Amino acid sequence: MLNTIYRLTEPRKIEVEFNEIDTKADSVIVRPTHLSICNADQRYYQGTRAPEVLAKKLPMALIHEGIGTVVLDNRGEFKPGEAVVMIPNTPVESDEFIAENYLRSSRFRASGFDGFMQDNVAMGRDRVVRLPDSIDREVAAFMEIISVSNHAVGRFDRFSHGRRENIAVWGDGNMGYITALLLRYRYPDARIYIMGVSREKLSGFSFADGTFDVRAIPDDMIIDHAFECVGGNGAPKAIDQIIDYIRPEATIGLLGVSENPVPMNTRMILEKGLRVFGSSRSGRADFLNTIEMFEKHPEMNELMKHIVGDVVNVRTVDDMHVAFRKDMAKAGGKTIMLWNV
Secondary structure: OEEEEEEEEEOOEEEEEEEEOOOOOOEEEEEEEEEEOOHHHHHHHHOOOOHHHHHHHOOEEOOOEEEEEEEEEOOOOOOOOOEEEEOOEEOOOOOOOOOHHHOOOOEEOOOOOOOOOEOOEEEEHHHEEEOOOOOOHHHHOOHHHHHHHHHHHHHHHHHOOOOOOEEEEEOOOHHHHHHHHHHHHHOOOOEEEEEEOOHHHHOOOOOOOEEEEOOOOOOOOOEOEEEEOOOHHHHHHHHHHHHHHEOOOOEEEEOOOOOOOOOOOHHHHHHHOOEEEEOOOOOHHHHHHHHHHHHHOOOHHHHHHOOEEEEEEEOOHHHHHHHHHHHHHOOOOEEEEEEOO
16 A cells, blocks of 8 residues: 655654555554644654654654554454544564653654654554544544543653652643643542643642642642653753652652753752652553543543644645644644544
8 A cells, every 4th residue: 555654854854754554464454534733742843852853853754742544454353434643652572660751662652653644654563552532532532632631640640659649740730730620530539730931731630629720830739749741941940849849758759851851859858858750751551541441431521622723734734834833823722633634
């Protein structure tokens, strides 16, 4: 099967290339329908990654968040037209103790390995998960980032002690919103607080018990555990604040992605006996758990819909550039591409 791939060859330049998909291989061929732009895609598109990283990873097709419909499955496990979520993490080995998303040998779509900006994508059969009709398609487009937060909350559940009366999330962006919402469902009796910088974004956390401007957090604030979902230039300040406000023997989850190393106050981490863990990406089990959560709590569709931003109908390469430009200009939310090329 002749396939068309839309590869980023240099920042802000997408070129059409072709490859051959082996229709006799033991893979599931998926036609993308809804794709979601991530900040990681933007760093490649805008060329803000280090020059040596761009030189190593380009050209490649962008996008690692998306859903589609099955075109072909030689085993017949998936029927043509069946909706599926595509899993970008692609392990080549397994380990008894290390999750698939932390194995250094794993490959990841749109990170030196073609992403989903293709007419058709040949997926390993364990890299696709059935998508129930009950889940909104525009929300499902960013199921990957939801599964990333779900993975982090699961790790927190294993690492943290049992006093979970007050949990705070630093970050009022997409990752902060998703993580806080999943914490709300995982710990319904806990008080969930959000710390951010945008009054408009903070107003959207309708499910939270309180929202605070990071420049005006009450001195008597009590926090049992916290998540850092800021990343970038704001990460050092966020981590410092967490360490200052959090109670001894608390657990801190780091989810924010930063291009450069971030300093930490290790003296106070030691004095308070804090547990600090990192969390990145997700695996098949996280996708399955996340979909199960949506089925159990169908109202999550509307709550997640709150962060759907621009929805762009993509038919041409020019439309792809329009989508990325709209995403750059957005104040917040996820940009969804309706993939109709």
